[in-house]
Amino acid sequence: MNDMTPIAKVQTTLKDWETDQEVRWCPGCGDYAILKAVQRTLPELGADPAKTVFISGIGCSSRFPYYVESYGFHTIHGRAPAFATGLKLANPELDVWLVTGDGDGMSIGGNHTMHVLRRNLNTQILLFNNEIYGLTKGQYSPTSRLGTVSPTTPLGSVDRPATPCAFALGAGGRFIARAYDVSKELPAVLKAAHAHQGAAFVEIFQNCIVYNKDVFADFTEKAGAAMGQLWLKHGEPMLFNKGTKGIALDTETLALKVVDVEDGDWQAAGVRVHDVKNRALAHLLVEMPFGPFPMALGVIYDDPRPTFEAAVIEERARASAGKTANLAKLLSKGQTWTVD
Amino acid sequence: MATVLESEPEGHTGGSDNAPAPEAVVVRFAGDSGDGMQLTGGQFTLSTALAGNDLATFPDFPAEIRAPQGTLFGVSAFQINFGSTEIDTAGDAPDVLVAMNPAALKTNVGALKPGGLIIADTGEFNKRNLEKAKYDVSPLEDGSLEKWQVLAFDISALTLEAVKPFGLGNKEALRCKNMWTLGLALWMFDRDRQPLIDWLKGKFAKAPILADANIAALNAGHAYGETAELAGPLKQYHLAPVDSEPGLYRTVTGAEAVSYGLVAGAQLAGLDLFFGGYPITPASAILHNLARLKEFGVTTFQAEDEIAAIAAAIGASFGGQLGVTSSSGPGIALKGEAMGLAIMTELPLVIVNSQRGGPSTGLPTKTEQSDLYQAVYGRNGDAPMPVIAARSPSDAFECAIEACRLAVQYMTPVMLLTDGYIANAAEPWKVPDPNGFEPFPVTFLEEPNGPDGAVLPYARDAKGARPWIKPGTPGLMHRIGGIEKNPGTGNIDYAPASHQAMTNARKDKIDGIAAGIPAQEVTLGEAGGRLALVGWGSTYGPIHQAVRRARRKGHDVSHIHVRHIWPLPENLGELLKSYDQVIVPEMNTGQFKTVLRDQYLVDAKPLNKTSGQPFTIAEIEAAIAAALA
Numbered sequence: 001m002n003d004m005t006p007i008a009k010v011q012t013t014l015k016d017w018e019t020d021q022e023v024r025w026c027p028g029c030g031d032y033a034i035l036k037a038v039q040r041t042l043p044e045l046g047a048d049p050a051k052t053v054f055i056s057g058i059g060c061s062s063r064f065p066y067y068v069e070s071y072g073f074h075t076i077h078g079r080a081p082a083f084a085t086g087l088k089l090a091n092p093e094l095d096v097w098l099v100t101g102d103g104d105g106m107s108i109g110g111n112h113t114m115h116v117l118r119r120n121l122n123t124q125i126l127l128f129n130n131e132i133y134g135l136t137k138g139q140y141s142p143t144s145r146l147g148t149v150s151p152t153t154p155l156g157s158v159d160r161p162a163t164p165c166a167f168a169l170g171a172g173g174r175f176i177a178r179a180y181d182v183s184k185e186l187p188a189v190l191k192a193a194h195a196h197q198g199a200a201f202v203e204i205f206q207n208c209i210v211y212n213k214d215v216f217a218d219f220t221e222k223a224g225a226a227m228g229q230l231w232l233k234h235g236e237p238m239l240f241n242k243g244t245k246g247i248a249l250d251t252e253t254l255a256l257k258v259v260d261v262e263d264g265d266w267q268a269a270g271v272r273v274h275d276v277k278n279r280a281l282a283h284l285l286v287e288m289p290f291g292p293f294p295m296a297l298g299v300i301y302d303d304p305r306p307t308f309e310a311a312v313i314e315e316r317a318r319a320s321a322g323k324t325a326n327l328a329k330l331l332s333k334g335q336t337w338t339v340d
Numbered sequence: 341m342a343t344v345l346e347s348e349p350e351g352h353t354g355g356s357d358n359a360p361a362p363e364a365v366v367v368r369f370a371g372d373s374g375d376g377m378q379l380t381g382g383q384f385t386l387s388t389a390l391a392g393n394d395l396a397t398f399p400d401f402p403a404e405i406r407a408p409q410g411t412l413f414g415v416s417a418f419q420i421n422f423g424s425t426e427i428d429t430a431g432d433a434p435d436v437l438v439a440m441n442p443a444a445l446k447t448n449v450g451a452l453k454p455g456g457l458i459i460a461d462t463g464e465f466n467k468r469n470l471e472k473a474k475y476d477v478s479p480l481e482d483g484s485l486e487k488w489q490v491l492a493f494d495i496s497a498l499t500l501e502a503v504k505p506f507g508l509g510n511k512e513a514l515r516c517k518n519m520w521t522l523g524l525a526l527w528m529f530d531r532d533r534q535p536l537i538d539w540l541k542g543k544f545a546k547a548p549i550l551a552d553a554n555i556a557a558l559n560a561g562h563a564y565g566e567t568a569e570l571a572g573p574l575k576q577y578h579l580a581p582v583d584s585e586p587g588l589y590r591t592v593t594g595a596e597a598v599s600y601g602l603v604a605g606a607q608l609a610g611l612d613l614f615f616g617g618y619p620i621t622p623a624s625a626i627l628h629n630l631a632r633l634k635e636f637g638v639t640t641f642q643a644e645d646e647i648a649a650i651a652a653a654i655g656a657s658f659g660g661q662l663g664v665t666s667s668s669g670p671g672i673a674l675k676g677e678a679m680g681l682a683i684m685t686e687l688p689l690v691i692v693n694s695q696r697g698g699p700s701t702g703l704p705t706k707t708e709q710s711d712l713y714q715a716v717y718g719r720n721g722d723a724p725m726p727v728i729a730a731r732s733p734s735d736a737f738e739c740a741i742e743a744c745r746l747a748v749q750y751m752t753p754v755m756l757l758t759d760g761y762i763a764n765a766a767e768p769w770k771v772p773d774p775n776g777f778e779p780f781p782v783t784f785l786e787e788p789n790g791p792d793g794a795v796l797p798y799a800r801d802a803k804g805a806r807p808w809i810k811p812g813t814p815g816l817m818h819r820i821g822g823i824e825k826n827p828g829t830g831n832i833d834y835a836p837a838s839h840q841a842m843t844n845a846r847k848d849k850i851d852g853i854a855a856g857i858p859a860q861e862v863t864l865g866e867a868g869g870r871l872a873l874v875g876w877g878s879t880y881g882p883i884h885q886a887v888r889r890a891r892r893k894g895h896d897v898s899h900i901h902v903r904h905i906w907p908l909p910e911n912l913g914e915l916l917k918s919y920d921q922v923i924v925p926e927m928n929t930g931q932f933k934t935v936l937r938d939q940y941l942v943d944a945k946p947l948n949k950t951s952g953q954p955f956t957i958a959e960i961e962a963a964i965a966a967a968l969a
Contacts (some may be wrong), residue, residue, distance in 0.1 A: 019819070021831060050814040055655075066819050066832060071811035073658055074821025075651065076681050082616075082648035086655025086663065087811070089639050090614055094659070094811055112651075115644040312639065320635035327604055327636070327774040335535060336590045336771065337390050339581075 009046025014039050016049060019069045030181030030206035031060060034128065035067055037186040038097075042068075044187070045194055052095045053087065055080045057104040060135045061128035061206070064099040078109025081116035084123055085308075092309045095194075096123040102143040103133050106162050110142075117171040119308040120198045124190070127164055127201070128181075130208035131215050138211035150211075165286040168201040169279075169301060175200035176282060176301040180220050181207055185231065185298065192299050198307050219295045230294040232285070234276045234302070237266045240294045246271030247293070249284075256284050258293060276302040364423030365579065366431030367525065370448045371440030373407050373416045376518040381418025382766070383522060383539065387531045388422045389591045389768050392581025395422035396881060398430030398954065399764045403621070403704045410464075410472040415447045424580040429881035430765065432956035436528075438521055440464060440495075442473035449485070457489045459524070461517070463496025491574060495520055502560035503553040512550075516557035523561025530578040533562060585770060592769040594733040594762035595625035598666075598692055601740025602626075603636045604774045605690075606662045608741065609748045610781040612637035614656030615664045616649035621704045622760040623668045623694040646671040650678040650691070657687040658820075660784060660810035662744060666692035668760075669711050670701060676719050679753050683723045683846065685820045686798070686806045688747035690740070695759040695877075697952045706952030707761035709877050710928035715755045716906045716935065722843050724850035726750070727906040729757040731880035734769040736762060739903065745780045749856075750849055751805040757905070759927075761878045761954055785809045785816060790828070798830040798842075803856075804849030853907050860909035864888060865898025868918035871967050874944065876902045876932055879925050879955055886960035890968075897964050905932070913940035921967055923947050925960055 017039040025031045042052070052070035056062035058077035065072030071094075075083045084096050098116075105113045105127045116125065132150070133139040140150040140157045143164065147156035165176050175196040179189040181204060193200035205216045214221075219228025230240045230247065238247040239261065248259045248270040259269045275281060282301035369384070371377045378399055388395050398419040407414025421431030433453040439445035441464040449458065465478050479485055480492045499520040503513045519540070526533055537555050544551035568574045592600075606613035615638065617627035631640045639656070643649035646667055653663030667675065672693045682689045695711045697703025711718075715727045726746050730736035736758055743756040785807035790796040797818045798806050809816050818830060826833035827841045864887050865872075875883040880901050887899040900915065902908065916922050916936065922944045924933040930946035937944050947963045949955055 049817050051812050053811045065821070070817050072819035072821075073655075073685075074819065074823065075654075076677050076822060079647055079651040079678065082643060082651035083655035083658070085641065085643075085648070086614060086616060086652030086657075087659040088655075089641060089652070090612070090656040090659030090661040091810070091812055111644055112648055115648065312641075316634045316639065319632075323635040325607075325636045327600070327607060330603075330633070330636075331600060331774065332588055332590065332771045334590060335386055335390065335539075336588055337392065338588055339392065339584045339586050 008048065010048040012043045012047070012049065014043060017042050017069050019067055021066050023067050024063065025060060026210050028209045029060070030130070030208070031064070031128065033181040034126070034186070034204055034206065035064065038190065039068065041187040041190045041194075045191065047095060051093060052097070054097045054099060055084045055087070056099040057109055058135070059101040059104045059133075060208075061099055061101040062104060078104050078107070079112055080104070081109065081112040081121070081125070085116060085119070085121055088121055088123065088309050089312055092122070092313065098123055098125045100125065100127050102127065102129045102131060102141045102164065106164055106167065107142045110167075113168070114171040117168055117173040117199045117201060120172070120174060120305065122198055122307040122309060124193045124200045125202065127203050128206040129164055129203050130206045130212055131161070132208050132212035134208050134211055163286060164203045165201070165300065166283075168203075169282055169286050173201045174198050174301070174303050174305055175299075176286060177202045177299045178205070178295070178297045180205035180216060180297070182220070183297075189298060192302065196302055197304050219290065228290070228294050230296050232274045232296060232298040232300060234274055234299065236274060237271045238274050239266060239271060248272055256288055256293065276300070279303065362423070362577070362579070363425045364421060364427060364431070365436070365529070365577070366419065366421045366434045367436040367438070368417055368419040368434040368448060368451070369438045369521070370415055370417040370444035371438075371518070372409055372444070373402060373404065373414045374409065375416070375440045376515070377401075377416045377418050377440070380518040380522050381420060383536055384525055385420055385591060385766050386539075387526060387536060388420065388529075389589065390535055391529070391531055391579070393422040393424060393579050394427040394582035394584065394768060395420055396427045396430045396767050397421075397765045398761065400953075401705055410441055410443055410469045412443045412447055412473060415444045417444070417448060422579065424582050426582065428885045429954065429957060432958050438525070440517065440521070442469045442475055442479070445479060446473045446475065449488070452488055454487050455489065457491060458485060459521075460490065460492040461495035462492050463494040465492075498560060498564065499557050502557050506549050506553040506556070508549070508553055513553070516554050519554045520557040520561035523558040523563075524565050526558075527562045527565030528574070528576060530576055533558060584768075588771045589768050590771055591766045592733050592737075593625070593764060593766045594730065594736045594758050595622075595694070595764070596629055597733050597736035597769070598730075598740045598756070598758060599626050599629035599633070601737040602630070602664055602690065602744065603633055603638060604737070604777065605741040605744025606637065607774070608777055608779045608781075609662060609744055610779070611660070611662040611748070612639070613664060614653055614661040615640045615666070616643050616652035616656070617641070617666050618643050618646045618649045618671060620646070620668050620671045622696055622763045623666045623671070623692065625763060626666045626692060626694075646674040647678060650675040650689075654678060654682050654685075654687055654689055657682070657689055658685075658811065660808070662688060662690070662748065664690040664692070666694070668694050668696045668704075669698045669714065672711060672714060673718070679725065680719045680721060680723050681822045682753040683719070683725060684822045686751040686846075687753075688751055688808070689753035690743045690747050691753055691755045692740075693755055693757050694763040695757060697950070703952045705760065707759045707878065707954060708927050708950060708952065709757075709759055709879070710931065710950065711757065712905065712928065712931040712935070715757055722847065724847050725906070726752060726754045726850060726853055726904075727757060728754065728903060729877040729905050730762055731877060731901055731903070733762055733765055733767050735880075737769075737772065741777060742903075746853060748782050748808075749780060749805065750803055750853060751808060752850065757877060759878050782808065784813070786813060788815060794829075796828045796830070798825060798828050800845065800849075804845060804852055851907055854910045857904050857909060859911045860900065860902060860915055862915070863899045863901045865891065867898075867915060869898055870896040870919065871921045871923065871964065872898045872900050872916065872919040873960070873964070874900045874902065874916065874922055874924050874932075874936065875926070876905060879927065882955040882957050882960050883925055885957045886964060889957070889961055890964045895964060895968055897968065902932075905935075908939060913942070916940055916942045916944070921945065923963060923967060925949075925955060925963070927955070
């Protein structure tokens, strides 16, 4: 159901996507790695800088458009999805990327995140999740874990965190993926998101080295990576820890469970094969708690359906069929009278 | 009725054999929310227009969709003033009140002229309804209505009788009451029933039995008038058509005129129109209207909230379409931050504010002009934005075009103010020729505009406007946003000199609009004199009529009505200073008065009303008399 004319591929290099602007994130910020991954991916996609638009809200992540040599719009807090919606409806040929954070996209802009997913606007939504407000100096965010100590929660936060991927899936998202800032797999995830026709939601764990340092280290650092990362591949068994462990379904409780895999015989252990079109499985994976389980990474769900802008265009064409845009005629329509 | 009309100060002209005809008559239909009073009023308006009378209407309905039946707060009313002379307002006091139940009588009879005619449906004056309307005894029987003429009869029973052949249930049959009443009203003013019969056939095309029943009720009401005339106080009047400019006419509401004006404005700019909206009373009708005009290159988007609606419109403007959003006071408040972004990024945008009573939810269905401060000043930072106000439903068409012109020529958001009265009220409109307006085609930047192929998104033209660059244009990639920027390059720049320069540039650009708008004219009267009444928006009608009457009596008073609220016309200050006194009638506590005092140091005096009802002519006449005493 690909509804748009594919954008002609253009040859570029990473350099072509760099602006002359000084990057102003803190030294060591995870955003640098994400920026590079994006700038490395865009040439591989054959993306055209003139037809590419980065739209952001407010926050550290939202400075992103200034650093990508394309069209860019740094808007207001939380509302980037709405700006993107107007832009895509005005010109569906543009390749629009949304850059947001856990505060911007899940808190002040949660409403718009929900609706852009529900409507299925053809755009890539990159939500940088560092579980903290960085630009306002370290207050806890809607994704901060219970007990997070911050200037506004000196005794620890008491409200439960939101799970962005579960939120996105619940809002009707048709593409849900996860990665982290310095992961080598990030470009592949971005490419899959770009290939998806519709709203593609990518949560990227990002290390805020100033206010929430190493909050994801348990699975991003080498020591915990094998046990902590479950990289999902469509059609392949859900294995981790070098193939010695896998994810199976407990059919009694309809819950996932970790099983041991001996001698690579994952079938015998009951390990499930990942299916990106299985929405029920996606629900289980986005809710899978880290700790007892590894972190589900990669493309969790990918099952496209027609986009919002295609439906709007189709409806406009249907409504206009056989009609002419004659304003004079429109104004004199209905019951009129003539004065001589 | 004759006594009513003799008290009419405008005198008598024209007429039929039956009675001397007045120049103008005010009729108010009042009933329960479910009685179809707005529909009755709307159809009576159409028949009045087709008869060639000038008219003005005032729909007045509760915020509740279906308030409990028979209650005082559930009364819905529709007033129309029509005549063979120029009509500027919906009229001060009705000559005729049609009261469909006790609550409608109670809430409206106080407005009726002494000697005016009450037509009441006795079928609804039962114990239960009288209690709900808080009457101890029926006012039809206790003599409390003696200063008026009362024509009370069982409209309910007569309607049931008329529609009996169609076998409708009691409830459905009684729904035809409004058509019976309309039939009687059409007889009273000697109107043709055929257009209404055609309309009913169209409306009930899928249920012909309902069409037939309604037509039967209409005819029965009409026939009742003929019969009753022989026996009683009911008289028939014929009002001669108004002397209007030749041409094709229709009726138009402000919401319709704004919608058409926006389409026209986009066409004159050579752009597609993007409308982002969120339902809110009384602004929703614009979204409804535009949703049906897709063949005009219109995209309508019902957003998830007010903020998303304006954000999407700005996104569309960024993409090269004409972005428009619309709301009423509370929704406009929500859009404030995004307006600031449109000001900062210097993108065209039209914001229509159909004002209602405030603050907060206020009076959703009642009219007020209390968002002027919000329009002119209501944003964070130094955020200048042009503001235009429409004075009547038909004027809203031209104002919408003007808002589009300013938006694209100056690369700025523009606010168009209407109000609940303008949005809902209908008036005759000489259908304009859309080709008679000067086009203002937009040119997008296609080539780099700086030295050595540099792109300067914040370079400025003679008007101070920056270039409009559509994403998708090769070689012109750039970034815009809400952070302060370097003049010219638009790159992030918080340097003191840059913020000073950009603040000045934004202010100068908007101030400069004053040079490109028409000089303020005196709407009625002379430039200079003892007294000027300075109005804006929907107070036009009562001010104009009051000044006309005062001038007929020989008073030195003039009417000035301002369309461009911000920036103000260049000559306005001097003009105001040429009068001994300046009075500013407004449906707020004195907002435009404050702006005029601030801008010109003139001693503008307020005349304020915030009851949710338009000014009456008499209220303004009284203020004129007091000022000149």
